[in-house]
Amino acid sequence: MTADAAPTAGSEPTPNTGNTKNKGQGVLKTRAGYAWVGLVIAALLGIVVLIFILQNLEQAHVTLFAWDWNLPIGVLVLLSVFAGALFTALVGGYRILQLRRATKKHG
Incomplete structure (x- = not known):
């Protein structure tokens, strides 16, 4: 690729190595990275859910159609x-499927 050519649509961004005043611009x-942040957030939410369930262990009677069972309120x-x-x-x-079909029919 020449210096004048534009990057392709699937190329990864490159860090700014120039002399800049904004320190965050050099971060790739x-x-x-986004997946890692998502996993950390999911883990934190999982911990909060676990705490919620452990704090709500009182049993509740559940009936659905012909089934009867007791579950902790947190699990319920x-x-x-x-x-x-x-x-x-x-x-x-x-x-979404409806919209795709309409788009194919009219597009």
């Missing part, structure tokens, strides 16, 4: 959040 930002709330997230993802995924 990569997908691996966590399962409810997962069920809500799954339902939201299914509805959102269906809507």
Whole structure:
């Protein structure tokens, strides 16, 4: 690649090695760095969820259709959040498919 050529769309950013006043400009930002930050945030959220469950161990009686069982309140709330997230993802995924079909039909 010549000095005048523009970088391609998939190329990684290069750090600024020039003499700058902003110290943060020389830091290279990569997908691996963002993934690491995401993993750290997920680990911290996991710790918070674990603490929530351990602090809410009182049993709650649950009946769903023909099933009956007892669960700790913390686990019950966590399962409810997962069920809500799954339902939201299914509805959102269906809507995305509708929009893709409409785009292909009209585009």
